[in-house]
């Protein structure tokens with residue numbers, strides 16, 4: 001399907017601006033492989049302009065803007081985003097290939113993030129501390145100043161919303177570097193922020209390659225905090241670059257999240273969730289439930305029922321709104337194919353696979369959903385993030401083995417536990433190493449209120465919920481000696 005081709009520019013000081021070097025990057029529709037236009041290919045010079053704009057806005061306007069006024073602007077932005085949800089969803093669907101209903105969900109979440117942080121902006125306060133006689137000691141939560149946000153391509157709107165919403169509510173001015181593979185919705189959302197009355201320079205977006213604009217943002221000495229979501233390898237580079245100027249970093253990295261299914265589980269409730277947790281966004285979700293750990297006595301039956309469901313899944317163009325869309329790019333498509341090929345050559349076995357819609361354009365980056373039969377815990381497809389629609393099954397004998405398998409990867413982002421045993425629910429919630437544990441559900445609907453982040457190689461720091469506001473502020477202690 002041919003779409004109107006557009007040439008997108010940076011968004012700095014509430015105005016669009018071409019790349020200083022004049023270079024561009026082609027925007028590809030993953031559903032067809034066709035061009036959707038171009039993006040500005042930002043350089044260190046563009047990042048510097050954006051950081052200067054943000055610094056000036058922070059010093060001259062934003063730091064003196066009351067929490068109430070910040071809240072009102074964010075609230076207006078949330079309403080304008082909600083009014084443009086269909087337009088934003090369509091952009092996200094074209095740019096990422098995700099099914100339209102998921103893109104609509106992401107646009108709704110974007111509005112909800114701004115609404116939530118609008119409500120929180122004027123409720124972030126410090127404390128007084130009982131201290132020695134003659135002193136009054138208080139703490140003040142202050143914004144960092146200028147925050148950098150490096151956003152991946154899998155959920156541009158959601159990740160932008162959660163990180164920029166919280167940073168602005170806390171009083172920071174922002175510079176955002178979206179992913180080169182998907183940033184159209186964010187450029188449009190930034191225009192809507194200007195409509196909502198966000199002062200110029202408070203939110204700036206520089207598009208470009210990670211190794212150019214992204215690296216320049218992480219290394220820029222004018223950035224006071226970096227929020228990064230993406231791969232573990234890139235997160236390490238970002239943290240190293242930020243460390244050179246002692247800049248705090250929040251890292252939201254990958255995962256290899258398990259769902260543990262015990263013999264007493266409500267299978268009727270669990271099965272669609274087990275499938276949905278890996279199929280959502282074509283498996284390109286940091287918190288994808290990419291491993292199912294099943295108690296041995298029901299492993300054969302659960303695998304049979306999962307196989308039935310996988311065989312019925314169909315991948316196709318985002319606008320056709322099938323079970324899943326294409327992968328984001330030719331590079332990601334090839335990466336997943338190579339991982340699978342290697343996995344199959346080293347002992348993995350396909351238990352079932354879905355299909356690609358007959359009418360899907362040949363140039364799209366489609367990957368059939370794959371269910372892998374039981375694999376040993378050291379296998380690459382058990383320990384490494386595939387970031388595609390690939391679900392691996394493992395089995396366990398008892399609770400102790402279930403915990404040990406759940407914790408046996410370098411990651412620790414999310415886990416699901418399916419059991420009716422209340423004691424076991426609580427034991428596992430404590431013993432599983434991950435930032436979130438869901439009991440008899442997975443993701444709890446992804447609520448913006450729920451703090452999110454990882455342990456181990458899944459990263460550190462928390463975004464979402466009220467907790468994010470602590471990360472986007474620093475605490476100052478003021479001790480007054482009044483005698």
Ligand code: NAD
Nearest residue numbers: 151152178179209210211214215230231234253254286387
């Ligand atoms: P990536 O981590 O390289 O990219 C994420 C963001 O970082 C993008 O905006 C990118 O431009 C930027 N970036 C890249 N190199 C950078 C650098 N040196 N300095 C600063 N910023 C840089 O991810 P990718 O290459 O797009 O995908 C590769 C793998 O990452 C995926 O297969 C998947 O495993 C993982 N991933 C995870 C998430 C997540 O939400 N946890 C999201 C996207 C990708």
